Amino acid sequence: MADAASQVLLGSGLTILSQPLMYVKVLIQVGYEPLPPTIGRNIFGRQVCQLPGLFCYAQHIASIDGKRGLFTGLTPRLCSGVLGTVVHGKVLQELGPGNVQKDVSSSFDRVIKETTREMMARSAATLITHPFHVITLRSMVQFIGRESKYCGLCDSIVTIYREEGILGFFAGLIPRLLGDIISLWLCNSLAYLVNTYALDSGVSTMNEMKSYSQAVTGFFASMLTYPFVLVSNLMAVNNCGLAGGCPPYSPLYTSWIDCWCMLQKEGNMSRGNSLFFRKVPFGKTYCCDLRMLI
Template identity: 70%
Template sequence: MADTCGQILLGSGLTVLSHPLMYIKVLIQVGHEPLSPTLGRNLFGRQVYQLPGLFAYAKHIIKIDGKVGLFKGLGPRLCAGTIGTVVHSKVVQVLGGSQKAVEGSLQHVVNETTKEMIARSCATIVTHPFHVITLRCMVQFIGRETKYSGVFDSIVMVYREEGILGFFAGLIPRLLGDVLSLWICNLLAHLINTYAIDDSMSHTGEIKNCSQAVTGFFASMLTYPFVLVSNLMAVNNCGLVGGLPPYASVYPTWVDCWRHLSREGNMSRGNSLFFRKLPAGKMYAIDQKRFF
């Protein structure tokens, strides 16, 4: 119990600190670009037009809503984090008596990854309604709506307008992304630790931890399109300006959303918050000209 409380406190602290970053990322994911591109240089030194990065976007939000505006949607996100930690911990305890295998073996990795996959999936399903409300609170910035405010009022709003299914908009791609990312990360780390790292090397433990972090980053990059599609579907056609035409297309299913983004070449939209290229299909006013 003490461990779970510690995880909740640590997770809540990290959530508060990272919330402005997630808020900006979500607005970029749904395609909200209120600032015109500026002329800068890419990694190779060539002059290119780039969209403003994280700090410029944050200043824009603060200018409109003040510093507190960077924390829209924090309440339901904290609820999701707290409940998710409890559910994950309970499921891990229930699955604790799984079949034994030699530590470090492929079977051990498969067993542990399967247990973690079940625990994460249960936590994701239970907390997804709060995730949906979090995203919709954020997207209200686009149309300046106040439809979603308190956690309880937002729950009532979603149920009244969309029923139970409204709470699980975007759940399938989110689950798929989580599962794929977990398996890619753990199996790739196992291969690296088994065949690329010699146990006789000094600082073997630190090297293996580093390989786990690197494979985790690689897996998250690879499965990012699932995160993007999930977030778009969570706000799509929900009555907010940011999820309705002409601002955004209406997608019957998440597969349609995936295909549309893929055709436009926007599957990585919002993945970077610093070196941001112009998204396909958008027009901006630059030096009194139209730029595609």
């Protein structure tokens, strides 16, 4: 019980601290660019035309809604985090530790069993918390059209149910689930391969290095599965009655596969993945004096 409470408190603290970052990221993901590009320099020192980064974007939001505006959508996101942590722990507890012996901890069979348990727990948590995730995203996207349709948690639940029914609470669920599952299997499989074949067990600091490899492979797996996150978020706000989810800001997608194909065709599968060095997308027109680059 104490471990669960500490996990909830730690998760809630991280959620609060990262809320402005997620807010900016979501607005960038849906393609909202309120600020013109500026002249900057890339890592090679060459002048380039780049879009404003995280801090400039956050300052723009704060200049309109104040600093409190940077925490829009925090309540449903906190609910999602707390509920997800509880469900995840309960499912793992119900599944038990498994019947794989500790002396075969390096075997791939153990990796498969542990990853399967984790996959079931994460999927259950995602399924239960996705309605809160949808409300979080829509309350953020309201900034684009200056609407107030999804302001309170209870009012948002009533609005979604009245306009879209039960299915409205699960918009974008499939790509989110797929992304989580693929990322988990990639992370654990790559970590197993690195720990088993790339690292020498004779090194004294091997246990510490193996713990680092899990974090590195997790980061690599999340990068590979980022398109699923992007598509899921776009489908969660697609055609929901907000300006940010309808033309001319965003096209209407018939399915998440249609969204995926359109983003891939436009070359926007990584939109929002970077918040600091943001280059102007190819073919996109902005009010930027490119003659300054000569």
